[in-house]
Amino acid sequence: MLAHFHGVEYSEHYDELFKGLAVDQDVQAGTIMPYQYLILSLDFSAVDRDPDPKFAKVGLHEMINNSIGDFYRTYACYLGNKTDDQLIESLIHPNNAISSLQKCVSTVRASLRAVKGNLDHPLAGVKGIYLLADEYDAFANEYMNLKDTTGYDSIHREQSSLKDFWACVKASMGHQKITKCFITGVLPLSLADATSGFNIATNVSSKRELAGLCGLSSGDVRSALKTFCSNGEVEK
Structure with missing residues (x-):
């Protein structure tokens, strides 16, 4: 839903998507504006999690490149004037998704600069890229084994592809580049490890207003506990 609200390509579908919803009140009040971003979505659950971390890293690069x-x-x-096939052929590096991301950000920035002042252009009012990363830990969790940490250590070693990727995202944040980033499915272990290259993020999981989005509410927990415990035990 974030992509449908923020992605400029959905600007003609506002009424059918959001008219009458709570967010529409904020839009009408001018406290938030839709359709100001180009959406880059990454789904880490789609990565081929090969038992061999070396092959898994190839899968990671393929997923990022496919998303780009x-x-x-x-x-x-x-x-601009290039077709999607031309952009893919000239700007995506098959074996280096980090380079592909850097070129993608540069292309977007150049395009936004080129249309500056042209209020009739579809990119007028667009701020940059909104990076949506979903199921982040689906990739790393495959290699978590308390009895043998070799695979996890290989994936997360100091110069790992994951750390390099998030360091690249951090370096690419800014005006007319990657302007916003929203990551879901990140365990505390990854916050201190693989995503440490992106140490400018804010953890919003505990915010009350986002409880329904980020996890379980107190009502959800109570309902689950009542299935296994007496009411008295639940209250404790």
Whole structure:
């Protein structure tokens, strides 16, 4: 739903998607504006989690590159005169997704600068890229084994692809670049490890207003406990 609210490509579908919803009140009040970003979505559950971490890293790069390819297929018509196939062929490095991301950010920034002042252009009012990373720990969790940490250590070693990727995201944050980033499915272990390259993030999981989005509410926990415990034990 974040993609549908913030992605510029959905600007003609506002009424059918959000009219009458709570967020519509904020839009009408001018406290939030939709359709100001180009959405780059990453789904880490789609990574081929091969038992061999070396092959798994290849899968990680493929997932990121495929996501950037989908980005170009969606936004090529906004980014100049090249087709999506031309952008993919010239800007995606098959063996280096970090390079692909850097080129993607540079392309978006150049496009936004080129249309500055042109209020009739579809990119008018667009701030940059909104990076949505979902199921982040689905990749790393495959290698968590208390009896043998070799696989996890290999995935998360000092110069790992994951750390390098998030360090690249951090370096790419800014005006007309990656302007926003929203990550879901991050365990505390990863916050202190793989995503440490992206140490500018804010953990919003405990915010009351986001309880329904980020996890279980107190009502959810109580209902689950009542299934296994007496009411008195639940109250304790």
